[in-house]
Amino acid sequence: MTVKITLAEYLFYRLHDAGLLAVHGVPGDYNLQLLDHVTPCGLEWVGNCNELNAGYATDGYARIKGIGALVTTFGVGELSAINAIAGAYAEMAPVVHIVGTPDRKSQSLGARLHHSFCRGISQDYEIFAEMYAKVTVKQENLINLSTAPMQIDRAIRECILQSRPVYIRVPMDMVHAMVPRPHSSRSMLVPGSHRCESLNLLPAPNEPLCELEIMEQIVHQIRNAKRPFILVDGGTSRYGLSEMANQLVKMTGFPTGTTPFGKGIVDETLRNFHGIYSPVGDKRYQSYLECCDLIINIGPVHSNVNTFYFTTVPKVDVSIMFEQDCVTVGPSTWNLKPKSLLEKILDNLAKDGLSRLEPYPDLPRVTLTPEMVEVHPSAELTQNIFWTRISSFFRSGDIIMTETGTASVGGRDMILPKGTTLINSSVWLSIGYMLAAAQGAALAQRNLKSSSLTPSQGRTILFEGDGSFQMTAQEVSTIIRKKLDVIIFIINNNGYTIERLIHGPEQHYNEVASWKYLEAPSFFGGVQDSEYPIFTASANTWGTLDAILNDKEFKDGRGLRIVELKMDIMDCTQHMSDLFQMGGKKD
Template sequence: MSGEIPLTEYLFRRLRSTGLRAVHGVPGDYNLTLLDHVIPSGLEWVGNCNELNAAYAADGYARIKGIGAIVTTFGVGELSAINAIAGSYAEMAPVVHIVGTPVRALQEKGVKLHHTFCSGSKRDYELFAEMYAKVTVAQADLVDIEHAPGEIDRVIRECILQSRPVYIQLPMDLVDAKVPVSLLDQELDLKPAVNDVALQSGVCDILVHRIMGAKQPLILVDGGTSRYGLSKLTEALVKVTNFPTTTTPFGKGIMDETLPNFHGIYATVGDHDYTSYVNSCDLIINIGPVHSNVNTYYFATVPDKTVTITIERDSIQVGERIWKISPASVLDQVISTLTKEGVPKIETYPTLPNMQQTLATLPTNNSPADRFAQTNFWRRMSRFLRSGDIILTETGTPSMGGRDFILPQNTTIINSAVWLSIGFMLPATQGAALAQRHLSASESQRPAAQGRTILFQGDGSFQMTAQELSTIIRNRLDVIIFLINNNGYTIERLIHGPEEHYNDVASWRYLEAPSFFGAEATSTSYPIFKAKVSTWGELDRIMDDREFHSGKGLRMVEVMMEMQDCNDTLRLLLDIYKTKKG
């Protein structure tokens, strides 16, 4: 290609080349001309209700599509989004945050512009970037047109390779500055560092030796597995070894739960208390560990380092030895070797829960008149799920309940195990549903391209970010929402203050929200399905309704629950919390 294009078009077209198809955000006077280039660059603009929600939505989009993007204005806009960007950092979501900033000359002079502290100092234009440097892995201030394209490429590359957010400042006076279009001919280098051949071979030999000699092994899959691009290799390892395999809450949905050697979430409480088996393991392969307190039952499931092979993004650790190395190529070589040589069969396979056997024995004999109890609600809802679904579970009782789901093949679950920002999931659902729509023709064989987007959210968290229901409706996204109405912040009540007023929320008429937010009750092109259920019989009738389970549009069910009811998993975890006080 020859000629020149505006710098902003270069930025958006570069993002499009990575698979991005939509930009979330909110217009502001420092980014308006920048937004003029979104649609001409082949991207869709999604205007959100506020910047926090926009960043949540970009995060949800990124977890499905592999990258998300948000545009905000300088100062007030970017600071409104910083909580969500910090969550993307904590939970490894690749989001590009683009900030429109004042013209360079005014920044240099420290002019007292709106959205600054009006100190009259250039520092006013540096402070927000310094804040973002703490919650992003790469930053670029595009003040030099000659080097701007290279800076754009650098931060996008880091965003994808590290699966974490990055930050780009684009001054108003460079929005339309021209750069050579030929620069787009050079593809982004998204390959990880190449391993030293001898080192890779040596580490492979060590891993194969440990695997072949294991008498009581376990594979523990965590959330970093998918963020590091190791999901397929991990599943291949699980199949070739036939080792007992478990996951963490944050890693749920990464593995095929129909495999006979998959045994659910490793816990130290309830039905998944594997303590006695794990304590005697001579080998634990821990892939993509995220050792937060919530993800590890207050650190009870962190593996013993002396028997563990730990696989991180760019290192492998065996005992106390750590090799800085790209794990993907090592795992590929390990799997190839094990496939050729064969892995010895475990002589005494542990008696651990098998997910498909558990699904087959789920109780279905509740009386139609019985009210719900969270103890059995979540597992029974497993029967509603199907291959290709994207399932989001909000922090609180839905997130804990989602741990009880027994998932079909090729199911994606989005939960939070680190940041736990209540209200995240409704905007994230908007982003995930849009990403599902945008799965390209080349990805059409992915089951998610034909699946459903399903949100489980509590009433309190819904009230945090309810406006994004309007964005779902405005963009005519196909979404199913199960709104758990338990009259307030149940998880907070269970932690402290069960009857305290501060754990109450206003009593909303939730099923009127679609109408208020712009849905047309009689629309045939975007149908609205609404229902309130209090008993199993009422819920079962909806589950059997084809319009509900396989239809289009917005389908919203208000599920009435008792105020202090929760599933056994949450109750047991809270018992630990109250003991630890952490």
């Protein structure tokens, strides 16, 4: 006998099957009945302060958990979230955006309903979906009961396989429509995975002969390279290639670097890891790469910010690029899935071994030395030292998040322990994203800890500028309400320092209001108690900061911990100063 469930249950069960444990969003009259089914389906509801923040939080959750879901109402709600969804599209985060819409009859009649343009035409109910078609890889409108379950499965599958947002509309009168319950729901997960086998999350296989031919060609180039280099970019993690990229780095011993967007993917403790490939600073990088006869570029994202104004894009004639749906060797491109191909390359290299790579020139290393942390206790904080020095505070399992601005660029100087995750932005650069995303990331981290037999001691650590904090400060209340463990370093440099560096160092439009940041927890509902402790402190000298960092309650405790770092209005790293000088020359 076929067991039937409501369409809303089907949707949330399938998201649960795909690994989701929490749903973000904002209630609205067109999605209220839909939200009734979130918790009964085994998912945690996270009500955010507004839809934009909810979208950011969902993105942060998805980057850690592998999938995120956002529920908004029609029109006003979904358009409030569209910037966040566009960012998830640009930076490849697997987000499912669910929109509660008016009933099908009202839509077909063009009823003059609130949240619409009220023109009395049915096309009004397609306008927002048309907008979302530009920033999502799959759009489904659940108006047909016989196809709705298949549409849900299809959207979730594309979301995960393409690592980009999808868009699902659920009319109010379809929420309680009955559909067959999937046999696999909540009980037939693939062993060792959070994903449901029946969702068919495996990509289409490569054509065997073509894959074999390209594999042999690439292995031949690897074996015969005299001046090789591996460049790991942000797409590596999005395409599920991180583990294989690290295997390749270890197996070959090839000198390796990352882009800013790829930082944190490669184990930075490896002897052949040489940090972010940059044209500013140490010139040994550039001189070495100019003479390379092989550059293996995994997951390339060639934005201006990520390539230092396109100066670090590898030369085509010596490059092998592993992209999402293709592999490029020199000037030729093949439509091959990179994961299967890389697996076969690694198997071949492991089976037959590699000849020892000749010593290569001394390239910059990313080892934390005593000289890097020696400062006078009474000296004022400066970013040129801070980002390297804070590295000693990190530990395996930490999620480290750097907001767009001085934090994101400064964070490139951080030296990360093995097993850490770095979240930054190198494409969309929407300031304010990171605070809300930290709420989502911290929740995902808690979900992972609760489902693991050996939970990590890692923390969620956010570095946020004062201007960015003011964009999405309300989500401090969500962090408190959900009792999430988050450490926030607020860099208070009295305004938009990165904008001052770009243009208008003394212009009033780069100023922000002077907030009492350490009072934010109290204003947003925080109450100091043993169940959810709140820690706040301020530092403007190294001695004060060291005392905070060594405080056991701060570094090992729970709850919300906020530290205000007071820095000069124009202070930045030398790396950032050099970068903007380069950008000025390019304009």
